Amino acid sequence: MRKALIVGISDYNSRYGSLPGCLNDMQEWRDLLVSTFKFQPDDIRLLANDRATKAEILIRLEWLFSSTDVDSLVFCFAGHGASIRRREYDTGDLLDHMDEALVSYPTSAAEDIQDHLIFDDDLAEIISRQNIELTNKLTLVFDACHAGGMLRDILINVDDAYLPRSIVMPPDVASRELSATALKTRRIGALQGLEPRHVICAAAKDIESAWDARMEDGLRHGAFSYSATRSLMQNPTMTLKELTDITGQKLALKFPQHPQLLGNEERYNLPFTV
Template sequence: MKLALCIGINDYPGVDNDLTGCRNDADDWAAALGNRGFEIRKLVDSAASGAAIRTGIRDLLGRATSGDAVVITYSGHGTWVPDRDGDESDHRDEALCPHDIAVNGPLVDDELFTLFERAAPGVRTVLISDSCHSGTLTRLNRPIGDHRRPSRFLPPSTFLSPAEATRAGARPPLRAKPRSAALLLAGCKDSEYSYDASFNGRPNGAFSYVALTTLTELPESATYRDWLRAIRAQLPSQDFPQTPALQATAAQLAWPLLS
């Protein structure tokens, strides 16, 4: 089986940090993966609560068996929370921001690792995230053109108490961070922004647009490294100074691209 969950969140109630291109990203990823034979489920805006995202990932991985492929695409805000277990060199855990983050908090990378770890042996799990993965940065609104909107952050103070936010200054002893059970293709490095953009008058994430455009130009024999190389030929750019990143084990790099 080939199973995909495509998540896109423009609307963040309770905070003044809405985005514009994430639902289009989810639609575009769903179309591209559907053309490659994936069974698609989408979660957008209010449907993409933290509980729904967790349940969606569990359901896909629960159905998948050895030889199956599971792809999760996420387009929305990223943020950080203070690292509590000492596995982050910057003492911050990166996190995704569900629609209901203001009420129920983020989805932290440690929990994502635990979710992906449940996959049966031999399942090829891929996470494609068009969001910021840094402890101090978030996805921005910045369309191409002369009328650029101000940058908007989603800082931890949006959903953490002042006491919790200040814990990021603590320095717990580092421990080894486990390797992810999923291959990760990210829109930027931990220390960078990911950007909202507009292409031909249609909002998209800069990374999602470039990744999907280059995907159509790759040969069937292409690898994830080939895909990253093609994306990096266009990003970073003067308009979008973000460097897409690939995190994978040697075994994961041998997986067939999106199949």
Template sequence: MANRALLIGINAYPGQPLRGCVNDIKDMANFLVTSCNFAEDDIRLLVDARATTDGIYERLGWLLTGLSEGDRVLLHYSGHGTIFSRRNSQGQVIDKQDSICPVDFDWSRERAILASDLQKAFATIPTGVEFVFVSDSCNSGDLSRGMRPFAVKFLVPPADMAWRVETADKKRLPLKTLRSAVHDNCAFLSGCRSDQESADATFANRPNGALTYFLLETLKSETFFRQPLAKVIPRVVSRLKDNHYPQVPQLHGPDQLIALPFLGSKSAPAAAAGPKLPKKKQAKKAKTKK
């Protein structure tokens, strides 16, 4: 049974750089090795200039190809998100989707990785694979909400692209979220609600994403080390609130996945070996504090 992790961290955005994303994935990689029985060869990092659209798709191919029941798979993305609307061949705005932003993202369709693109990629994952997708980013925000003590992980659309999104809003086109990309064998953790912002912050003079920082802090604690994700995430929400971050992470997934520890642990050999998951289970949203 295989372990695989693809960890993507991008600080080097032209015009709207971030600071903590590379630290996020380095910290996650170390945690996987020390606490989740992953080997270094099981983990691939993709950062900054190498985290292009083509580079991300290439590594996704490695991550998702040849999987079988019992494999443990993690996709962790730390970087900007945004909202992207497309036009059809007649020039009409036809949709509104969450998008992650590769380092070469330029607001063209070719350089956007939309929720529908990820949905197509994730559809190949076999039943019984333990797949966790962490998105430390956000898909709403602006640059005019006053002076914050932290940056936000939302790439603000230029005026022409914002017009498309506003047109989609006026047409009442539904938003296709990253959550909609996941399937019944995926636990999906987002940095915040769809109307909130995820923080790129500093802790003890070291930059990190707030979600990743408090997620790892919680997972490393003796109290929550082997607790189910459904119990871990409310603690993460509480720690964010205690430290004055307004974002509320959201956990979605089937019962059998969110009832497991985060990809197992070194002291939980049954989880580390790869659980046998039921063939089908209705996806359910875990309760988090508002």
């Protein structure tokens, strides 16, 4: 059995900038897994826009890890990313590190920002409750980025503009970083505290944006997803390292982003699905 969860959020309920390409990315990753990697449609779950709340994403992640007899697991996320210094909910104390996060759909304008961010420990908690051995079959694809603070001056209201897939923190939240220096960052998908054997395909370095743009087919996509899905359709047996190298070369012609592999280096020289 092969299972996948694919999330695409183009509309953020007016709280954050829209990303028109994310729904196209969601569909293209789904089509790739079915047509090229022979995933069964019933074994792929999709969450889009207002259905992709934090609660619903976590429920689907529980489903993803609920089986033991699986050959491959894939979690793809196309949407905004973020980097934040969190507060403990019970004490209000600031944590001593930064956290990368995936931005789920905000359920209301008044919702605290932490309530719709998905952190690494959210993923690690689910996996630890399920079957940690499955991590050697897990591939995470994040077409999002975490460099929001450096993207304030980019125009985002033009139809054909390149849109950064990262949010800018409100001033009060951003100021948390100023009270300490040289904070370490906990990367989303690192599964800290476990001994995972998974791999992360990240659309960009942690100081870069992942871009949403109009591509050669006339539609908007994530630049990384557009290039990666087409490369895998052409050569499904390429290794993960070959995928990021080829995708990076294509993106370098037009976009200032560099895809990265993170996680289990032994899997870098294996195909996209194990």
